Amino acid sequence: MNLSLRTRLIVAFLLLSVLPLSAVTLYSYTTSVRAFQHAVEREANGTATDISRRMELVTTDVGQRLDQLFESSAAVEGSGTGPPDAVALRARVAPMLGDTAALIDQVEFRPMGTDGQSPAPAPPPPAARGNAHPPVPPPPAVAGAPAPPRPPIVVNVPEILAQVQKPIPKDLSGQLDPQLNEMIRRSVEAGLASADVGAKAAAAAMAHEAQLARAAERMTVQMQGRELQIPVQRNGRMIGHARARLNMDRTLGAILTLARSEQGEIAFAIDPQGRLYTPDAPRRATLESLHVTEIAAAGKTPTRTGEWVVVTKRDPSGLTFGIARPVGESLREIRRASVRNLSLGLVVIGLAIVGIVPISHRMTDRLRSLTSGVRQLAGGDFRARVPVQSADEFGELASAFNQMAHDLEQHQAMVVDRERLRRELELSRRIQTDMLPRAPLRFGAAEIKGVSIPAREVGGDFFNYFELGPGRLGLLVGDVSGKGVGAALLMANVQATLRARLPLQDDLASLADGLDRELDESTPGGVFVTLFIGVLEDGSRTLRYINAGHHPPYVLRGNGGVERLSSTGLPIGLYSGHGYHEARVTVAPGDLLFFYTDGLVETENERGEMFDRPRLERFLVAAHTDGVDAVLERIEREVRQFRGNAEPLDDATLMAMRL
Secondary structure: OOOOHHHHHHHHHHHHHHHHHHHHHHHHHHHHHHHHHHHHHHHHHHHHHHHHHHHHHHHHHHHHHHHHHHHHHHHHHOOOOOOOOHHHHHHHHHHHHHHHHHHEEEEEEEEOOOOOOOOOOOOOOOHHHOOOOOOOOOOOOOOOOOOOOOOOEEEEHHHHHHHHOOOOOHHHHOOOOHHHHHHHHHHHHHHOOOOOHHHHHHHHHHHOHHHHHHHHHHOOOEEEOOEEEEEEEEOOEEEEEEEEEEOHHHHHHHHHHOOOOOOOOEEEEEOOOOOEEOOOHHHHHHHHHHOHHHHHHHOOOOEEEOOEEEEEEEOOOOOEEEEEEEOHHHHHHHHHHHHHHHHHHHHHHHHHHHHHHHHHHHHHHHHHHHHHHHHHHHOOOOOOOOOOOOOOHHHHHHHHHHHHHHHHHHHHHHHHHHHHHHHHHHHHHHHHHHHOOOOOEEEOOEEEEEEEEOOOOOEEEEEEEEEEEOOEEEEEEEEEEEEOHHHHHHHHHHHHHHHHHOOOOOOHHHHHHHHHHHHHHHOOOOOOEEEEEEEEEOOOOEEEEEEEOOOOOEEEOOOOOEEEOOOOEOOEOOOOOOOOOOEEEEOOOOOEEEEEOHHHHOOEOOOOOEOOHHHHHHHHHHOOOOOHHHHHHHHHHHHHHHHOOOOOOOOEEEEEEEO
8 A cells, every 4th residue: 555655644644643642542441540559459468457456455455444344243243352242243343344234245253163174065045044043052051071162153135234224123112222223324324425425336346546555565355256265363362254245246347337438438347257247237248249258368458349349358356348449430530531632642643743734744745846846856857856945854864855856957968078088089089090001002012010909098199101202211109298189180280281381392301400499389388299200211221210309210231230310300390490401211121120119118007107218228128020010019918918907108109111
């Protein structure tokens, strides 16, 4: 699928913004839920610990009141060391227990025997017997026998509280002290004044937490199931054990009612038998639906079940206290907050897209402008330019494109010029080559041939041989200073002039002097020509010549001798007016004449060494008996091998004649 750059930018922006925003929102929601759940678990665990602490305070308060009950009973009985009397104990239960009386179902006291052992526990009396058991007359005493153990005293606290509120029967009113009866009534009525005596008792215990803590240090209260066991001492001597049976529904209900419920928490307790205690029936139904008893039995705490978090804590008494905290609404609020944040982020992204669209439009327009310019440039229009519309990266790119187009335009112009120059040079070389002799010449007993080794650029080297008339042969070898088209044109002009004048002018010195003056007048300074002009007289075998500053040609004799035809004047056009003189040399059959230009002896190899004249002379001496073709081929081969891969810097011209 081929998408435009603008579409790809928008899609990339969406992917790089929406996906990370969604991931961050999900991560934030997850971490918030986890942190909230941990906070709830800590709060619930603290609440469960508080409930366990309140239970401990209530049981300590009950134990302290029972201890005071027995002390007061002993005082009423009139004995400071003996165990309390049953009648006195029942009379003091309601006033001494006060608010905590509503939390107790039964109080039992087991006195110690004379041997210091407690009697075997007796079965509790049936409820039909009333609030107190009539004392059983002791068996007749036997002289010398130990006193029999006293039976346990059992007090049914709810029955006492119920009967205290009724009119005192006439048969019983005579048995109780009127003042004591009135004190019991006032105490019980004050304890029952509250709508919820259990909650009042628990709250009272909370209010005396520091006092109960100090009492717990000096007394031992053991709770097993629903019973409290308190050792009773009198003047440092153990006189028995008291046992109080708690009303668990009322006790736990009061404690659980006092638990915090600002966040909808439900406090609960579970006894060792698996019975669930809750403040009210609707909350019990909720806890049963959460299966808190199974959670407590499994010991998996804290536990997340549905939209609730359940935390349980097992108490040393065997009870399990717990808190069920609803988290559904809080989680929904967190979820709504996350959705709001995500929606707000998407709105911001939407606004960003609205801003990105025109920006991307401008970007793509500038890219289209650049693309159009590139296409024009690729089509050969090097004058193509694009507008620079900004100073940002697109502006820099447009400026770079315009600079590139300008450079390409100039380069193209240079290429065109070079191509035109190359064609002109090629044409000049062809013209130069066409002006040179193409085939060897036989003139009487003489055979003559020339070779030109071209360089990359055209130069001013030339050679020529032609008949001047019956028995006369003209020889020309020259080299114009410099390279290029100018040197080639001057070479062509000089060669044409000499070829036209040499047949008509026999005086070589005069010919050279005239050419020297003309060249000095018609060319700029610094342009000159080294020139060898020779005329071979076939009859006399005499070679007349003018050497105007040219490298001296060689005459290799048949006997191996070597002669050089030295210079007879300055180069043509260098310093005109100095004149020239004609020289002569006689040649014999078997002699070899060799002519060359400076491009031959100045050829350099890859190490920068020149071919030089001594090396040339050695090769000529070795080949002086060969024919002209063999001599020229050998010299040309030796030069190419010597040069190697080095480029030739100048044309090299060779011409040989053998008699």
